[in-house]
Amino acid sequence: xxxxxxxxxxxxxxxxxxxxxxxxxxxxxxxxxxxxxxxLVPRDxxxxxxxxxxxxxxxxxELFPAITANPFLAFTTIATESGALVFSWTDNxxxxxxxxxxxxxx
Amino acid sequence: MWNELRSAGVIAALALCAGARxxxxxxxxxxxxxxxxxxxxxxxxxxxxxxxxxxGESLWSAPAGPAQTSCASCHGEASASMKxxxxxxxxxxxxxxxPLDLAGRISQCRDQRQQAGPLPRESRELVALTTYVGxxxxxxxxxxxxxxxxxxxxxxxxxxxxxxxxxxxxxxAQCHDENAGGHLGAALIPQAHPTGYPLYRLExxxxxxxxxxxxxxxxxxxxxxxxxxxxxxxxLELFLMQRAAGMAIETPxxxx
Numbered sequence: 001x002x003x004x005x006x007x008x009x010x011x012x013x014x015x016x017x018x019x020x021x022x023x024x025x026x027x028x029x030x031x032x033x034x035x036x037x038x039x040l041v042p043r044d045x046x047x048x049x050x051x052x053x054x055x056x057x058x059x060x061x062e063l064f065p066a067i068t069a070n071p072f073l074a075f076t077t078i079a080t081e082s083g084a085l086v087f088s089w090t091d092n093x094x095x096x097x098x099x100x101x102x103x104x105x106x
Numbered sequence: 107m108w109n110e111l112r113s114a115g116v117i118a119a120l121a122l123c124a125g126a127r128x129x130x131x132x133x134x135x136x137x138x139x140x141x142x143x144x145x146x147x148x149x150x151x152x153x154x155x156x157x158x159x160x161x162g163e164s165l166w167s168a169p170a171g172p173a174q175t176s177c178a179s180c181h182g183e184a185s186a187s188m189k190x191x192x193x194x195x196x197x198x199x200x201x202x203x204x205p206l207d208l209a210g211r212i213s214q215c216r217d218q219r220q221q222a223g224p225l226p227r228e229s230r231e232l233v234a235l236t237t238y239v240g241x242x243x244x245x246x247x248x249x250x251x252x253x254x255x256x257x258x259x260x261x262x263x264x265x266x267x268x269x270x271x272x273x274x275x276x277x278x279a280q281c282h283d284e285n286a287g288g289h290l291g292a293a294l295i296p297q298a299h300p301t302g303y304p305l306y307r308l309e310x311x312x313x314x315x316x317x318x319x320x321x322x323x324x325x326x327x328x329x330x331x332x333x334x335x336x337x338x339x340x341x342l343e344l345f346l347m348q349r350a351a352g353m354a355i356e357t358p359x360x361x362x
Contacts, residue, residue: 021152023153
């Protein structure tokens, strides 16, 4: 898989609601389209996205063929402790890409 | 006394700027798109064009060719060496005696200096590198070079702009000058200022060049598109950049 853009506030107050935005570079090829040779282009999509905050799942999503290329996901959580947010995207071939963003809670 | 005079001068200059802005009826496509798409472009972490710029950034320092040189080996940090470059293109290339657009220059550099072979037009790598170089000029005013050798090409571009073509027999000017601000179906007709290329089009779900966009319009009028990298596209780009001179570069823009 490719690169991702992640926006997590570097600092937050304890108990504050923070917004997290992720943008993943991915073709999200549906598997229903035909290429120039007339054959079906094989499906290549992200099927699952999970975000954990210090080991606890705070957001997860299932993705399907009708979702746009380069999917953008934004969600909120409550800042509890300093630590790491771990993001993982899994595609339909079972490959997973993981990225981490630190967060400092005061 | 001197200070008062100076502040009066500043106020006069500010008033002049404001006047110039009020007179400028040119609008970037950004001004007329929906607030959601505008927000998408404004913030780098939600702008999908930045994915292309990120890829370009890693390609910038990736070695290629027999000597294993990268863009960075000669040009160093792009943020310093490439600042304002995109605002000056297309420029005249002395070696080939014709104007070159930014993508053409990058591809030429890769072919002749790195000796890694030219990058195909509209390939992901070339679009990514062009986006990354274009990003270094974001916010700068478009400043077409005052090079007399470009004049005949720019004039040819101007002629192309108002030349009817295709089965529908439309010229660029008929939509983008005479009917700009109107609608074609549900889509707003923009004034066609190329301020944000390469840009991310939601319709394409990808980052693409001005040539891809022009090709799009030509197919719409049922004309046969010019070949990618063709001189006609570069002539048109020369004219469009002159027409948009002074407007700020937005690369990578987002458009519907």
